[in-house]
Amino acid sequence: xxxxxxxxxxxxxxxxxxxxxxxxxxxxxxxxxxxxxxxxxxxxxxxxxxxxxxxxxxxxxxxxxxxxxxxxxxxxxxxxxxxxxxxxxxxxxxxxxxxxxxxxxxxxxxxxxxxxxxxxxxxxxxxxxxxxxxxxxxxxxxxxxxxxxxxxxxxxxxxxxxxxxxxxxxxxxxxxxxxxxxxxxxxxxxxxxxxxxxxxxxxxxxxxxxxxxxxxxxxxxxx
Amino acid sequence: xxxxxxxxxxxxxxxxxxxxxxxxxxxxxxxxxxxxxxxxxxxxxxxxxxxxxxxxxxxxxxxxxxxxxxxxxxxxxxxxxxxxxxxxxxxxxxxxxxxxxxxxxxxxxxxxxxxxxxxxxxxxxxxxxxxxxxxxxxxxxxxxxxxxxxxxxxxxxxxxxxxxxxxxxxxxxxxxxxxxxxxxxxxxxxxxxxxxxxxxxxxxxxxxxxxxxxxxxxxxxxxxxxxxxxxxxxxxxxxxxxxxxxxxxxxxxxxxxxxxxxxxxxxxxxxxxxxxxxxxxxxxxxxxxxxxxxxxxxxxxxxxxxxxxxxxxxxxxxxxxxxxxxxxxxxxxxxxxxxxxxxxxxxxxxxxxxxxxxxxxxxxxxxxxxxxxxxxxxxxxxxxxxxxxxxxxxxxxxxxxxxxxxxxxxxxxxxxxxxxxxxxxxxxxxxxxxxxxxxxxxxxxxxxxxxxxxxxxxxxxxxxxxxxxxxxxxxxxxxxxxxxxxxxxxxxxxxxxxxxxxxxxxxx
Numbered sequence: 001x002x003x004x005x006x007x008x009x010x011x012x013x014x015x016x017x018x019x020x021x022x023x024x025x026x027x028x029x030x031x032x033x034x035x036x037x038x039x040x041x042x043x044x045x046x047x048x049x050x051x052x053x054x055x056x057x058x059x060x061x062x063x064x065x066x067x068x069x070x071x072x073x074x075x076x077x078x079x080x081x082x083x084x085x086x087x088x089x090x091x092x093x094x095x096x097x098x099x100x101x102x103x104x105x106x107x108x109x110x111x112x113x114x115x116x117x118x119x120x121x122x123x124x125x126x127x128x129x130x131x132x133x134x135x136x137x138x139x140x141x142x143x144x145x146x147x148x149x150x151x152x153x154x155x156x157x158x159x160x161x162x163x164x165x166x167x168x169x170x171x172x173x174x175x176x177x178x179x180x181x182x183x184x185x186x187x188x189x190x191x192x193x194x195x196x197x198x199x200x201x202x203x204x205x206x207x208x209x210x211x212x213x214x215x216x217x218x219x220x221x222x223x
Numbered sequence: 224x225x226x227x228x229x230x231x232x233x234x235x236x237x238x239x240x241x242x243x244x245x246x247x248x249x250x251x252x253x254x255x256x257x258x259x260x261x262x263x264x265x266x267x268x269x270x271x272x273x274x275x276x277x278x279x280x281x282x283x284x285x286x287x288x289x290x291x292x293x294x295x296x297x298x299x300x301x302x303x304x305x306x307x308x309x310x311x312x313x314x315x316x317x318x319x320x321x322x323x324x325x326x327x328x329x330x331x332x333x334x335x336x337x338x339x340x341x342x343x344x345x346x347x348x349x350x351x352x353x354x355x356x357x358x359x360x361x362x363x364x365x366x367x368x369x370x371x372x373x374x375x376x377x378x379x380x381x382x383x384x385x386x387x388x389x390x391x392x393x394x395x396x397x398x399x400x401x402x403x404x405x406x407x408x409x410x411x412x413x414x415x416x417x418x419x420x421x422x423x424x425x426x427x428x429x430x431x432x433x434x435x436x437x438x439x440x441x442x443x444x445x446x447x448x449x450x451x452x453x454x455x456x457x458x459x460x461x462x463x464x465x466x467x468x469x470x471x472x473x474x475x476x477x478x479x480x481x482x483x484x485x486x487x488x489x490x491x492x493x494x495x496x497x498x499x500x501x502x503x504x505x506x507x508x509x510x511x512x513x514x515x516x517x518x519x520x521x522x523x524x525x526x527x528x529x530x531x532x533x534x535x536x537x538x539x540x541x542x543x544x545x546x547x548x549x550x551x552x553x554x555x556x557x558x559x560x561x562x563x564x565x566x567x568x569x570x571x572x573x574x575x576x577x578x579x580x581x582x583x584x585x586x587x588x589x590x591x592x593x594x595x596x597x598x599x600x601x602x603x604x605x606x607x608x609x610x611x612x613x614x615x616x617x618x619x620x621x622x623x624x625x626x627x628x629x630x631x632x633x634x635x636x637x638x639x640x641x642x643x644x645x646x647x648x649x650x651x652x653x654x655x656x657x658x659x660x661x662x663x664x665x666x667x668x669x670x671x672x673x674x675x676x677x678x679x680x681x682x683x684x685x686x687x688x689x690x691x692x693x694x695x696x697x698x699x700x701x702x703x704x705x706x707x708x709x710x711x712x713x714x715x716x717x718x719x720x721x722x723x724x725x726x727x728x729x730x731x
Contacts, residue, residue, distance in 0.1 A: 034401060041402060057420055072416050076409035083405050156312065159405035160262065163304055164269055166412065170300075171273040 029103045038084040039114055042077055046118030049073045053126030067129050068170060071184055074139050075166040077115040079159035082146025084111055085213040086155025105209040112143050130188035138184050141197025147204025155213035246339060253343035262309045263351040270301045270355045280618055284549060285370035286443045288363060293376040294441030296434040299383040300415045306348040306384055307391030308408030313344050314392035318399020332481030337474050345388040352384045369549030370446040375456035382463035383434055387411055389470040396474045426587045431455060432462050432507040439587045440517040444610035447549045448582040449530050452516035454523050462503035469496025514584045546580040550609050556616050556628055560635040563666055568643055572717050573598060575605035583611030596642045636666045637676050645721030653694050653727040654720060660690060660698035670695060697730040704731060
């Protein structure tokens with residue numbers, strides 16, 4: 001080894017290597033968030049929706065009552081998406097680089113898209129009230145509540161947001177509330193409901209992308 | 224100082240050993256560290272929105288204000304899924320932290336430690352539930368809600384919360400990962416919605432065990448004119464207690480839970496819990512609808528059938544109208560509605576001399592119909608089942624908006640007319656229909672409005688139909704007669720009319 005070669009900088013990685021590294025990083029991130037398991041659970045929820053619609057599981061009552069069981073299943077999917085954002089590494093992970101927000105954004109969008117796909121497939125089992133457009137709106141909005149809850153109180157408890165919203169919606173539907181913030185009660189093509197649901201999803205997505213889900217590093221009973 | 228005077232060496236104090244780590248101490252530690260209280264503020268907020276807020280729009284009678292939250296199980300929907308989710312999180316703790324091997328090596332069996340964790344979580348959840356119910360009932364008392372609270376249904380709710388916590392906890396121990404909590408909460412919601420799906424459609428049989436099924440088992444006048452029947456709530460309490468025992472015992476079945484003896488005990492408890500649950504379902508299947516609620520013969524106490532004694536409140540000088548103090552707010556309107564009807568038949572045989580409130584009878588239509596008034600005794604007394612009427616003036620439990628005093632009066636006149644001509648709950652004979660229509664017309668209800676009135680109080684099924692032509696014609700003739708002539712004809716023919724022996728052709 002000569003002086004000329006001793007301090008030679010390592011050769012820059014080739015473009016294919018970078019791509020491989022990026023894919024590996026993304027895959028490791030997805031595994032750390034249990035995304036494969038979440039995808040499996042979402043598939044099970046899609047199958048459940050298919051069974052519910054094919055089996056005509058309806059609560060006796062008006063049109064609002066017919067929304068409830070599909071809404072429960074969509075809420076379950078939103079809860080899974082919210083909890084999947086929980087990371088076990090906390091601050092250590094935050095210090096690793098600038099790609100984390102993009103990984104959060106990408107994984108959340110991918111999981112939401114997967115949830116929509118499997119639920120839309122499940123909706124072929126029968127007549128889903130409002131059809132696929134209403135499914136997209138409701139799922140996006142309820143997922144937004146879960147993402148906001150995950151950002152505010154922690155990824156492990158992100159499911160409380162969609163479940164709480166479901167309960168409020170159920171009570172509101174029973175008493176005939178018409179506010180667009182209860183978007184599942186609005187017609188499929190309603191602009192107000194779509195805007196509110198979209199705003200909720202955008203807010204939740206922005207919160208988990210920029211700030212990440214809240215995590216507790218101390219070994220308390222919560223962790 | 225000699226050895227004799229030297230102070231004796233103080234006796235060695237008995238060595239105080241630290242108290243052995245008892246189960247109760249473990250429970251206390253778990254109670255202090257349990258994350259369950261963190262979810263209780265959210266549940267309380269949802270409880271206020273979903274269970275308390277709707278009840279404030281009902282008339283201040285316990286059966287009405289608690290119909291939605293306790294009768295249809297909304298308090299359980301508010302608590303159960305969240306408690307299940309949080310319990311699953313607590314139950315999955317060791318698995319998530321990879322400390323199963325570590326804690327399995329402690330002196331206490333793993334199952335005992337899990338029981339302590341579950342018991343503390345369940346204690347927080349049940350305490351939260353009872354606190355919410357307590358505040359709700361205190362607010363009801365402040366508002367002056369009349370009647371006695373349905374305590375047995377509160378017990379059902381508390382047991383349901385226990386069952387959700389046990390099921391969630393065990394799910395957490397068996398599925399120790401981050402998805403245990405949302406799956407348990409989702410499962411809780413799905414179970415409650417399926418309970419509503421089956422419960423809202425079935426009015427008898429095993430479906431009565433479902434916690435959101437109020438069909439025919441939660442109606443007006445319970446806790447006011449007669450006690451709440453405890454039969455069905457006892458069966459539901461058994462049902463949830465059985466689920467609780469079975470679910471928490473399942474956590475004691477795996478090899479890591481403890482020794483063979485302990486696992487055998489857990490298996491026996493699981494079987495006992497399932498047997499209790501099955502027994503409760505069987506008991507509910509034997510329930511039959513009685514006048515005051517669901518009766519399960521094996522659990523029924525005849526003392527529960529007695530009417531509640533009370534001092535009535537009355538109004539009127541000539542024609543006295545007396546009601547239960549809980550219905551005081553309807554007394555003036557009832558007396559005002561009855562006055563013209565009674566005056567129109569004054570002096571005729573069987574005309575009532577006073578009115579009292581009769582107890583509403585349970586029916587399979589959730590009390591939404593217009594149960595008939597009756598005239599009986601000597602001198603004749605009118606019995607008015609106010610609690611069964613869905614058309615009481617103002618807001619009441621079975622209407623979506625306030626009912627007007629005018630509509631209330633017309634409905635009272637209709638029921639009075641039916642009782643007076645002896646038609647009972649049905650349409651009556653054509654002659655009875657004609658006389659009733661004439662009386663109503665004279666009181667101010669046009670013939671054209673009468674079918675709609677019949678439909679509005681659910682005495683007819685389907686769409687109300689106009690009076691048949693001959694009946695309408697006879698009613699028109701009778702109504703057109705001078706009052707004295709009509710009175711005289713009625714005085715002569717009333718007994719036969721009530722017996723159904725007067726053909727339509729005999730009407731003047």
